[in-house]
Amino acid sequence: MHSIILKHVGKVYHLDSVEVPALVDINLEILPRRFTVISGPSGSGKTTLLNLMGCIDRPDQGEVIVDNQPVHLLSDDALSDFRARHLGFIFQNFNLLPVLSAYENVEYPLLLTGVPAKQRRERVLGLLDAVGLADKGNNRPGQLSGGQRQRVAIARALAPAPMLVLADEPTANLDSHTGAAIIALMRKMQHDHDVSFVFSSHDPQVHAEADDAVFLRDGRITSIQRRDEPGTEKR
Numbered sequence: 113m114h115s116i117i118l119k120h121v122g123k124v125y126h127l128d129s130v131e132v133p134a135l136v137d138i139n140l141e142i143l144p145r146r147f148t149v150i151s152g153p154s155g156s157g158k159t160t161l162l163n164l165m166g167c168i169d170r171p172d173q174g175e176v177i178v179d180n181q182p183v184h185l186l187s188d189d190a191l192s193d194f195r196a197r198h199l200g201f202i203f204q205n206f207n208l209l210p211v212l213s214a215y216e217n218v219e220y221p222l223l224l225t226g227v228p229a230k231q232r233r234e235r236v237l238g239l240l241d242a243v244g245l246a247d248k249g250n251n252r253p254g255q256l257s258g259g260q261r262q263r264v265a266i267a268r269a270l271a272p273a274p275m276l277v278l279a280d281e282p283t284a285n286l287d288s289h290t291g292a293a294i295i296a297l298m299r300k301m302q303h304d305h306d307v308s309f310v311f312s313s314h315d316p317q318v319h320a321e322a323d324d325a326v327f328l329r330d331g332r333i334t335s336i337q338r339r340d341e342p343g344t345e346k347r
């Protein structure tokens with residue numbers, strides 16, 4: 113896994129005739145195998161930034177390079193394929209499929225990428241075990257607690273062995289105790305699976321755990337702090 117690099121990235125939304133500049137001249141390198149948090153006030157552009165890194169959306173200006181791949185140049189089909197194979201997503205509302213069991217939710221991305229049945233089973237059982245849900249595979253999301261749902265979502269995000277997991281406010285709908293357990297689990301999974309994690313969060317618990325922190329305000333980066341590095345980049 114290489115870095116994620118954003119060069120002079122801009123994104124504007126159009127609301128009727130009004131232009132809403134969501135991101136302005138973003139220059140950022142997300143380092144591989146690190147736990148990076150993106151924070152900033154409501155409306156500062158966190159979700160927009162994650163969506164660009166996650167190939168869910170495209171920039172209006174600039175370049176987004178994920179693992180040496182200039183993803184802003186990919187066709188829609190190539191972008192979907194890249195997303196399915198290389199990226200995992202965790203959402204604040206869990207976004208599990210309600211009619212599928214926990215097992216089937218984790219298996220779903222592996223069906224999309226054509227992983228053979230035996231490997232799928234091993235992978236899903238291994239991940240459910242790793243997130244502490246070995247005995248809940250048959251439960252549907254409605255039969256699980258919020259923390260358990262987010263554990264399923266973590267297992268699902270890691271199922272295709274992504275190089276990068278993106279998490280949009282992953283602890284926002286959890287109480288602080290459950291949120292802390294989820295952060296600890298994500299930290300462990302990040303380490304065990306040798307993957308990069310990028311979060312958006314207001315949660316101080318997430319900040320305390322992060323290797324790197326990127327602060328946004330009004331669509332611009334105001335500061336980047338990297339743990340274990342001598343200086344702090346200020347802008």
Ligand SMILES: Nc1ncnc2c1ncn2[C@@H]1O[C@H](COP(=O)(O)OP(=O)(O)OP(=O)(O)O)[C@@H](O)[C@H]1O
Binds near residue numbers: 126157
């Ligand atoms: N689909 C959209 N259409 C128009 N404007 C949008 C759209 N999505 C986001 N915006 C605007 O873009 C800006 C950045 O929004 P974004 O959701 O990225 O911020 P955020 O930091 O994630 O906010 P929050 O913490 O409230 O989730 C805001 O001004 C928002 O109103």
